[in-house]
Amino acid sequence: QCPWGAPNTTSISCSLADVMSEQLAKELQLEEENAAFPEVVAVAEGPFITGENIDTSSDLMLAQMLQMEFDREYDAQLRREEKKINGDSKVSISFENYRKVHPYDSDSSEDEVDWQDTRHDPYRADKPTTTPRRGFIGKGKDITTKHDEVVCGRKNTARMENFAPEFQVGDGIGMDLKLSNQVFNALKQHAYSEERRSARLHEKKEHSTAEKAVDPKTRLLLYKMVNAGMLETITGCISTGKESVVFHAYGGESATEDKVIPSECAIKVFKTTLNEFKNRDKYIKDDYRFKDRFSKLNPRKIIRMWAEKEMHNLTRMQNAGIPCPQVVILKKHVLVMSFIGKDQVPAPKLKDVTLSSEDMKKAYYQTLNMMQQLYKECNLIHADLSEYNMLWHDGKVWLIDVSQSVEPTHPHGLEFLFRDCRNVSQFFQKGGVSEALNERELFNAVSGLNITADNEVDFQAEIEALEKMNEDHVQSHGKKLSTFSSDGDPPIDDE
Numbered sequence: 009q010c011p012w013g014a015p016n017t018t019s020i021s022c023s024l025a026d027v028m029s030e031q032l033a034k035e036l037q038l039e040e041e042n043a044a045f046p047e048v049v050a051v052a053e054g055p056f057i058t059g060e061n062i063d064t065s066s067d068l069m070l071a072q073m074l075q076m077e078f079d080r081e082y083d084a085q086l087r088r089e090e091k092k093i094n095g096d097s098k099v100s101i102s103f104e105n106y107r108k109v110h111p112y113d114s115d116s117s118e119d120e121v122d123w124q125d126t127r128h129d130p131y132r133a134d135k136p137t138t139t140p141r142r143g144f145i146g147k148g149k150d151i152t153t154k155h156d157e158v159v160c161g162r163k164n165t166a167r168m169e170n171f172a173p174e175f176q177v178g179d180g181i182g183m184d185l186k187l188s189n190q191v192f193n194a195l196k197q198h199a200y201s202e203e204r205r206s207a208r209l210h211e212k213k214e215h216s217t218a219e220k221a222v223d224p225k226t227r228l229l230l231y232k233m234v235n236a237g238m239l240e241t242i243t244g245c246i247s248t249g250k251e252s253v254v255f256h257a258y259g260g261e262s263a264t265e266d267k268v269i270p271s272e273c274a275i276k277v278f279k280t281t282l283n284e285f286k287n288r289d290k291y292i293k294d295d296y297r298f299k300d301r302f303s304k305l306n307p308r309k310i311i312r313m314w315a316e317k318e319m320h321n322l323t324r325m326q327n328a329g330i331p332c333p334q335v336v337i338l339k340k341h342v343l344v345m346s347f348i349g350k351d352q353v354p355a356p357k358l359k360d361v362t363l364s365s366e367d368m369k370k371a372y373y374q375t376l377n378m379m380q381q382l383y384k385e386c387n388l389i390h391a392d393l394s395e396y397n398m399l400w401h402d403g404k405v406w407l408i409d410v411s412q413s414v415e416p417t418h419p420h421g422l423e424f425l426f427r428d429c430r431n432v433s434q435f436f437q438k439g440g441v442s443e444a445l446n447e448r449e450l451f452n453a454v455s456g457l458n459i460t461a462d463n464e465v466d467f468q469a470e471i472e473a474l475e476k477m478n479e480d481h482v483q484s485h486g487k488k489l490s491t492f493s494s495d496g497d498p499p500i501d502d503e
């Protein structure tokens with residue numbers, strides 16, 4: 009049970025003089041220590057310690073991470089001791105107050121409650137009645153001064169409200185709690201020091217100009233994944249885009265989840281700087297799946313929703329058997345998925361790879377098939393499909409980057425589909441695939457719609473007319489029309 013393993017019990021016979029020799033004692037101890045902790049030959053690389061990332065700006069974070077690791081071990085030991093002492097006894101002693109891992113950092117912060125959700129708290133204690141300036145109220149023998157024990161006690165209890173919201177003072181509502189000044193002051197002291205401690209750990213946002221840097225909160229989140237054994241190492245950055253940063257990581261052996269973690273993972277971190285996401289409003293605002301939630305959300309939550317959307321969409325695609333990254337886990341704005349590629353080298357984008365004409369043709373037919381599957385089986389339109397978001401790996405095309413994908417009944421869904429078709433059609437026609445359908449034919453082949461216009465302008469006008477028809481139907485019936493799904497299957501709902 010002891011995490012350090014059994015001690016070496018080799019008895020050495022020696023004279024009393026030797027025992028008294030401090031020198032010898034030291035040597036023996038050194039020897040023992042060397043045996044117990046042999047020098048690590050290859051120092052394992054921690055998260056983010058790779059060639060180009062060596063800078064001192066993350067020292068604070070590293071220190072905090074180390075502290076966190078230490079605290080966890082300390083707490084684990086504490087729990088073991090607690091268990092040992094308590095045994096089966098009905099009355100148990102709690103070591104809770106001696107724990108190091110701060111409640112602020114526990115995973116309960118996962119579901120942070122928004123400020124606006126808690127503003128109207130029906131359980132708020134009544135405002136304490138104030139004592140007027142002169143220091144006493146009442147008359148004659150009913151006089152009570154501000155030093156009155158009962159009044160003071162109640163007042164102290166009410167003042168606990170001013171402690172940081174995370175500071176747990178217990179539920180004393182309706183109990184007429186009276187705290188003595190001494191107890192109150194001790195509590196106040198404690199509350200303040202806890203607040204400071206938490207503030208230290210949750211440093212203010214880093215205003216880093218370096219594009220590759222993720223903010224400290226994200227780094228901590230990633231480190232937690234490594235710490236939990238979900239990831240082995242985060243090796244480096246694969247891509248920095250306007251809206252996301254993608255890292256490569258080696259998967260670990262998760263202790264908690266029963267899922268098998270892929271040996272190589274891609275971590276997509278959605279950027280928490282808001283400006284980039286403004287122009288994406290149109291994708292999500294009109295997506296009926298997110299309609300109810302959009303209006304009430306704060307910007308930080310909207311970014312998490314992109315990550316959530318990518319996860320749901322990838323899951324749908326996975327279920328339909330479309331080659332795409334497999335979702336491992338979603339934590340806030342960080343999505344971990346399987347890595348498409350090998351030995352840290354990501355699969356090339358279709359735009360970067362030179363394919364034989366045979367492979368090009370194969371890639372085209374596969375893409376056509378995937379677009380149909382995506383539409384019919386997943387009830388999705390990619391909405392950013394091009395040679396930039398298709399990877400060539402294992403002799404086939406893999407679809408990625410689906411956070412902006414929408415359902416066909418999205419008010420602009422068909423327009424997005426037409427744009428996708430144009431990109432795909434142009435890419436394969438330029439790539440020499442003579443069989444490749446033109447964008448209008450491809451649109452009809454994917455959607456099952458039969459738009460007959462023979463020029464782009466009329467075609468687009470018809471698309472918009474269809475979208476408008478659907479919108480009008482939504483307006484008058486309060487729900488979406490299933491016109492666009494040709495086979496009438498109900499949409500897959502994974503929410």
Ligand code: ADP
Nearest residue numbers: 246247249252254274333346347348354408409
């Ligand atoms: P963005 O919104 O920034 O375009 P993407 O999801 O397209 O985000 O990812 C950016 C790049 O990262 C991709 O072009 C691809 O090269 C790489 N990438 C993303 N996900 C994976 C993955 N699962 N496996 C391998 N490479 C990936």
Ligand code: MN
Nearest residue numbers: 396397408409
């Ligand atoms: Mn992309």
